[in-house]
Amino acid sequence: MGEPRLPLTAHRSRCLVIQTAFLGDVVLTTPLLSALAARYGPVDVVTTPAAAALLQYHPAVAEVVPYDKHGAARGLRGLARLGSKLRSRGYRWVYLPHRSLRSAVLALWSGAPERIGFADSAAAFTYSARIPRNRDGHEVERLLALAGTAVGMKHPVSLGLSPEDHAAAEAWLSEHQVMSPFIALAPGSVWATKRWPYYAELASGLDGRVVIVGGTEDVALAQEIVEASRGKAVNAAGALGLRASAALIQRARCLVTNDSAPLHLATAVGTPIVALFGPTVPEFGFGPRRAEDVALGHDGLPCRPCSTHGPPACPLGHHRCMRELSLEMVRRAVVTVASAEESGAICPRN
Numbered sequence: 001m002g003e004p005r006l007p008l009t010a011h012r013s014r015c016l017v018i019q020t021a022f023l024g025d026v027v028l029t030t031p032l033l034s035a036l037a038a039r040y041g042p043v044d045v046v047t048t049p050a051a052a053a054l055l056q057y058h059p060a061v062a063e064v065v066p067y068d069k070h071g072a073a074r075g076l077r078g079l080a081r082l083g084s085k086l087r088s089r090g091y092r093w094v095y096l097p098h099r100s101l102r103s104a105v106l107a108l109w110s111g112a113p114e115r116i117g118f119a120d121s122a123a124a125f126t127y128s129a130r131i132p133r134n135r136d137g138h139e140v141e142r143l144l145a146l147a148g149t150a151v152g153m154k155h156p157v158s159l160g161l162s163p164e165d166h167a168a169a170e171a172w173l174s175e176h177q178v179m180s181p182f183i184a185l186a187p188g189s190v191w192a193t194k195r196w197p198y199y200a201e202l203a204s205g206l207d208g209r210v211v212i213v214g215g216t217e218d219v220a221l222a223q224e225i226v227e228a229s230r231g232k233a234v235n236a237a238g239a240l241g242l243r244a245s246a247a248l249i250q251r252a253r254c255l256v257t258n259d260s261a262p263l264h265l266a267t268a269v270g271t272p273i274v275a276l277f278g279p280t281v282p283e284f285g286f287g288p289r290r291a292e293d294v295a296l297g298h299d300g301l302p303c304r305p306c307s308t309h310g311p312p313a314c315p316l317g318h319h320r321c322m323r324e325l326s327l328e329m330v331r332r333a334v335v336t337v338a339s340a341e342e343s344g345a346i347c348p349r350n
Contacts, residue, residue, distance in 0.1 A: 013040075015036055015094075016044045016086065017029070020047055022190070029143055030157050030158050031158075032155075045064050045065065058160035065082070079109075087110055091112040092113065095117070099120065099133075104122065104127070118130070131145055139285040161247050162243065169248040176234045180251060182208060182252055183334060187258070188218035188221055188260065193279045193306075193310045193321075194258045194279060196276045203232050211234055217238075219238040247269070254271065254334055256273075256274045257275055259277050263288065273290075273294070274330065274333045275294070278325065279306045280307070280310055298325050303315075
């Protein structure tokens with residue numbers, strides 16, 4: 001038997017990726033999207049409304065299907081509506097980097113005969129192909145295993161930034177009289193225990209201008225840092241869209257960030273990184289990828305790591321993993337990384 005005939009109304013892409021995890025996870029899925037697009041042509045992606053804007057112009061993506069699983073489309077009824085929409089498109093292959101039960105149900109309801117996901121997923125028994133998930137290495141390589149691709153650098157983490165995104169970043173920097181070179185700081189995180197507490201002191205102690213980046217949820221935190229920096233820092237948190245924020249990060253000499261989405265945005269645009277890890281560790285597979293980047297953590301604490309994502313509060317009440325990650329250690333790392341970038345010792349950006 002040959003491949004099933006596409007309905008006349010079917011979408012042109014035959015391959016779908018369902019990735020509705022956190023924003024950073026979506027960014028780290030872009031090498032998989034590129035690998036699949038090289039095989040099948042541009043793919044469709046089901047993702048969160050926040051990540052949909054990020055993937056809108058990615059060259060590996062044919063169409064982004066937003067799924068507001070915690071909002072308008074929440075619940076079984078919303079899931080069923082989306083499943084019906086996917087079924088009408090006649091997909092042949094569905095890839096599932098997100099290991100959730102909800103993603104598995106969507107894949108099943110899509111009617112696609114080939115559903116490829118990880119063997120340790122919540123509903124792996126519904127997949128047509130179950131891929132072992134390596135617990136070692138970077139998340140990019142783990143995800144590429146779904147496509148049978150082992151070498152991640154062939155398909156780097158990437159974003160589809162448009163000329164309009166770059167123009168918006170340039171306009172914001174010009175309006176706020178920020179000239180290159182500058183250092184970007186990303187002090188926020190969904191998980192409270194991942195937030196390093198000394199960004200204000202760091203901003204005050206660095207030479208040159210500092211730009212605070214983040215989403216609308218980070219505006220108040222960023223403003224506190226700006227006010228404490230004695231005019232050194234300016235607040236870009238919530239001021240730009242996601243892609244324009246990535247374009248702004250691309251113009252920085254260095255990004256200092258917690259273990260959160262801006263780390264992966266910086267990876268995608270080639271900006272040197274100083275990443276600060278507290279309750280989590282880079283060995284989980286979500287650290288910087290380039291040899292020139294720096295990941296710092298409080299080594300030797302017996303309680304670290306304490307969770308996969310970082311709990312809302314320190315289970316032991318002391319939060320030493322972040323409180324004892326010293327300001328001077330971070331400052332030295334920033335100076336070293338930024339100086340290497342300025343001298344040309346770091347590889348060219350994406």
